[in-house]
Amino acid sequence: MAAHDTGSDSPHWEQQYLSLMRRIWTEGDERVDRTGVGTRAIFGTQLRFDLSGNRVPLLTTKRVFWKAAAREMLWFLTGNTNIRPLLQQGVTIWSDWPLKKYREATGEDIAQDAFEQRVVDDVDFAARWGELGPVYGKQWVDWPTYEPDGQGGFRQGNGINQVQQVVDSLRSSPGSRRHIIEGWNVAELDGMALPPCHKTYQFCVADGKLTGILYQRSCDVALGLPFNLFGAALLTRMLAHQAGLEPGELVWMGGDTHLYLNHTELVEAQLEREPAGQPRLEIARKPDTIFDYRFEDFAVEDYAPQGVLRAPVAV
Incomplete structure (x- = not known):
């Protein structure tokens, strides 16, 4: 499925998402999951979205509360848990x-x-x-380290700010293959309210454009993925902004990609809708660091989604 909405005869970029939803719902392996609700799932998926021209993958076949997703991303960047x-x-x-x-x-x-x-x-x-325990933001900006204490034991060392490291490496070594932010700290998973689902981000610079990949180990396609796509696009845009690059693409990759069995009404209603329009994300100013953006710096334009579709969260 084409990722770009380049003309009237091209499939709308959102058709990728709807095709994935339809495939899971009709062909997915039905299983009992951790929550006890049950899912239909497929393993190993990919979506691609063009971020050039300030495009942003906000679904139009239902309203996505992008303001909450933006506030969440800024909260991640504070390291607060x-x-x-x-x-x-x-x-x-x-x-x-x-x-x-x-x-x-x-x-x-x-x-x-x-x-x-x-x-x-x-x-x-x-x-x-x-x-919540040491979830996302803690790992992103303060990954724990330990060093010998001189008495046969260890003491906590300085935390690693992966986000700042990526900003620095994008500026100083754009051709690096190590522009990575990782949330899956095996030693601390048991202390987290929920181990990271959107666990690994990697970035690539080509022709002055920044493309981001998000690998998601587990994905609730109906409720979680719309948020995750906007959040990943926002993070990519902020990194590009800080590094003096243009936005390229967002590539989303899913491991266990599923729909919950109690989301029937949402899925069937959304699959009956036709996407339309091309939302855009504007960033009003460039602060000194990626940690100094404020919610008021972001504005979404040309977003006219269809009505809200709700479903219960499986905990």
């Missing part, structure tokens, strides 16, 4: 996991909105129950 800063901005996409942990630990059948409000209002409560 507590949901409180997200909830203070009205972003609730990470609430399910700490909420489940709280309910199981206390036996209190608290409503989600009440739990979220307690996290916002009570710093001590947030510190105990809003923490």
Whole structure:
């Protein structure tokens, strides 16, 4: 399927996503998964999207809440692993996991909105129950290291900021094959509320353009993938911006690529829709570092999606 919407006779770029969804739903291997909900899945998939001309892969066959995805990406870049800063901005996409942990630990059948409000209002409560463990951002900007303490043991060393390393290498050695941000820290997986799904990012410079690859070990195509595509495109755009490069492509690669069996209504409704339009992502300013972007720096234009399609999150 062509990745570029280059003319009226070319398939719309979003048809790739819809074709993947249709293939999983009709041909996928049905299995019981970790959540107990059950999925249909295929293994080993790829999508490609043109990012030139400020294009951004925001689905038009349903509304994608790109503002939440942008706020999440900026939160990743802070290295913060507590949901409180997200909830203070009205972003609730990470609430399910700490909420489940709280309910199981206390036996209190608290409503989600009440739990979220307690996290916002009570710093001590947030510190105990809003923490996700060393997820994404911690690994991206503060990967832990250890060094000999001189007494036969080890002490914690300086953390590794992978994101800054990639910015530096894009500037100083654009031809490198090591522009990589990795989230899969095997030693710390058990401490994470959810091991990283979008685990590996790699970047390539060619002809002054930056292309990014995202490898996702596990992908909920209906709910997660639309967010992941926008987030990866945004990260690629920010890196290109900082390195003085033009955006090239976003290449998305999936391992276990699945649809949940309780997403029937969403899947069938979305597959009946026809994509249209070409959203664009504008970045208003170039801050001193990639860590200094603000949400107000981003604007999406020409985005006229069809209506919201909802489905439950499998936790």
